[in-house]
Amino acid sequence: MSAPFFEYGLFGQGFSLVVALIVGVAFGWCLERSGMGSARKLMGQFYLTDLTVFKVMFTAIITAMLGIFWLGWLGFLDVARIYIPETYILPQLAGGIIFGVGFATAGLCPGTSCVSAVTGRGDGVAAVLGMLAGVLLAGVSFGLLEPFYDSTPHGTFTLPALVRAPYGLVVFVIVGIALAGFYFAERVERRARTGTGSRSTRGLV
Amino acid sequence: MSTSAWTGSGTRAAGNGPRVTGSRKRWLALLGGEDRAVTAYANPYVAGVGLGLVLLAAFVVMGRGLGATGAFADAAAEIATTVAPKSAQANHYFARYLNSDGGGRIDWLVIELIGVAIGGFASAAFAGRLRRVVERGPSISRDTRLVLAFTGGSVMGLGAVLARGCTSGQALTGGALLSVGSWLFIIGAFAAGYVVAPMLRWAWK
Numbered sequence: 001m002s003a004p005f006f007e008y009g010l011f012g013q014g015f016s017l018v019v020a021l022i023v024g025v026a027f028g029w030c031l032e033r034s035g036m037g038s039a040r041k042l043m044g045q046f047y048l049t050d051l052t053v054f055k056v057m058f059t060a061i062i063t064a065m066l067g068i069f070w071l072g073w074l075g076f077l078d079v080a081r082i083y084i085p086e087t088y089i090l091p092q093l094a095g096g097i098i099f100g101v102g103f104a105t106a107g108l109c110p111g112t113s114c115v116s117a118v119t120g121r122g123d124g125v126a127a128v129l130g131m132l133a134g135v136l137l138a139g140v141s142f143g144l145l146e147p148f149y150d151s152t153p154h155g156t157f158t159l160p161a162l163v164r165a166p167y168g169l170v171v172f173v174i175v176g177i178a179l180a181g182f183y184f185a186e187r188v189e190r191r192a193r194t195g196t197g198s199r200s201t202r203g204l205v
Numbered sequence: 206m207s208t209s210a211w212t213g214s215g216t217r218a219a220g221n222g223p224r225v226t227g228s229r230k231r232w233l234a235l236l237g238g239e240d241r242a243v244t245a246y247a248n249p250y251v252a253g254v255g256l257g258l259v260l261l262a263a264f265v266v267m268g269r270g271l272g273a274t275g276a277f278a279d280a281a282a283e284i285a286t287t288v289a290p291k292s293a294q295a296n297h298y299f300a301r302y303l304n305s306d307g308g309g310r311i312d313w314l315v316i317e318l319i320g321v322a323i324g325g326f327a328s329a330a331f332a333g334r335l336r337r338v339v340e341r342g343p344s345i346s347r348d349t350r351l352v353l354a355f356t357g358g359s360v361m362g363l364g365a366v367l368a369r370g371c372t373s374g375q376a377l378t379g380g381a382l383l384s385v386g387s388w389l390f391i392i393g394a395f396a397a398g399y400v401v402a403p404m405l406r407w408a409w410k
Contacts, residue, residue, distance in 0.1 A: 003268075005266050006267045017313065021316050021323075023266075025327070026262075027259050028328065032329050032332075034247050035246035040409065043402065047406070057253070060253045060256035063253065063254050063257025064270075064377075065380075065383070071265065077265055081268050085370060085378065085387055086384075089385075092368045092375070093389045093392075096390035097364070099361050100398040101357075101400075107354065108357075110365060111373045115329075121336070121338055122351060123339050130355035130359040130362065139298040142297055143297075146297060159383040170383060
């Protein structure tokens with residue numbers, strides 16, 4: 001075991017901020033390269049004319065998931081030392097739904113709104129300011145939200161624990177689902193391009 | 206792209222003057238040359254693998270994933286403490302961002318998001334995709350679109366606070382780590398997006 005490097009003390013707090021910058025630049029680069037800084041393109045996901053969001057997100061998720069799995073299996077990465085976001089069933093489901101409403105309204109999510117803003121888009125700037133206002137408002141009224149925020153806690157709770165199946169099997173099934181998803185995404189896009197069956201596929205893209 | 210998109214004060218030399226090529230053209234694009242042909246976006250699967258490798262690198266090097274909401278929360282906490290230091294410290298949400306003692310997890314996310322902005326800008330600059338526009342459909346006014354983006358951003362902010370993260374911290378990071386709460390967030394966010402998007406079709410058509 002030699003990774004995560006930071007957790008094993010290979011470098012300190014100061015250098016971790018250099019890593020933050022490098023990781024951030026690469027993250028922003030990938031988002032912009034794939035067109036995710038464009039609200040029009042992101043909305044294509046919801047109008048089923050351009051499924052780039054689905055393809056990029058799920059390719060990224062399965063790439064990282066497989067990487068963690070294999071590096072862990074090879075004994076290079078100590079998976080137990082990776083911070084896994086804790087599960088709070090209801091606030092995360094409700095938060096996800098509220099987030100989705102905002103996402104489809106703005107056409108951007110927090111990370112992509114930053115890319116949209118710095119690449120010159122006024123709607124990106126507005127979304128960034130809105131996001132800041134929303135977090136500020138939620139923070140100010142946190143006294144009201146806190147009981148719900150802390151409800152239904154499950155600590156570190158992963159899918160293999162939920163379905164009581166081996167880690168490797170869950171990884172395998174998710175890759176399978178993603179590949180099937182990519183196949184259907186291509187079909188949906190082809191249908192949108194040729195205009196068969198769908199009502200308002202023009203206009204976008 | 207909408208033709209009524211407003212063009213900024215940037216130079217238009219790339220289109221009106223003598224034809225420029227190579228790196229000089231790139232720099233003109235960087236200054237806002239509007240007429241340069243836009244480079245096509247990357248293949249979504251290639252960009253997705255790239256994004257996944259960035260995420261994997263964050264896990265391997267730092268033992269943590271990507272994020273965006275944390276940086277917004279940090280900024281909101283700073284605003285709150287500037288306006289009302291005492292109430293900000295007493296606020297359970299802001300306090301944890303204010304008392305991170307420097308160099309902690311939170312600062313990491315701020316630097317990372319600054320990196321996202323730099324990376325997104327650089328990628329767009331090199332591809333000639335810097336444009337001062339407000340992305341919208343032909344039948345929605347610029348101001349209405351900005352209001353929608355701001356409103357959507359605010360709603361997203363509330364959702365991201367409740368869910369303890371957004372598309373970066375929950376969907377990508379928690380998704381790859383197979384966190385149950387993160388997958389609930391993904392399902393909730395996309396389900397809500399598909400419900401809301403048809404009501405906003407007019408903004409893009």
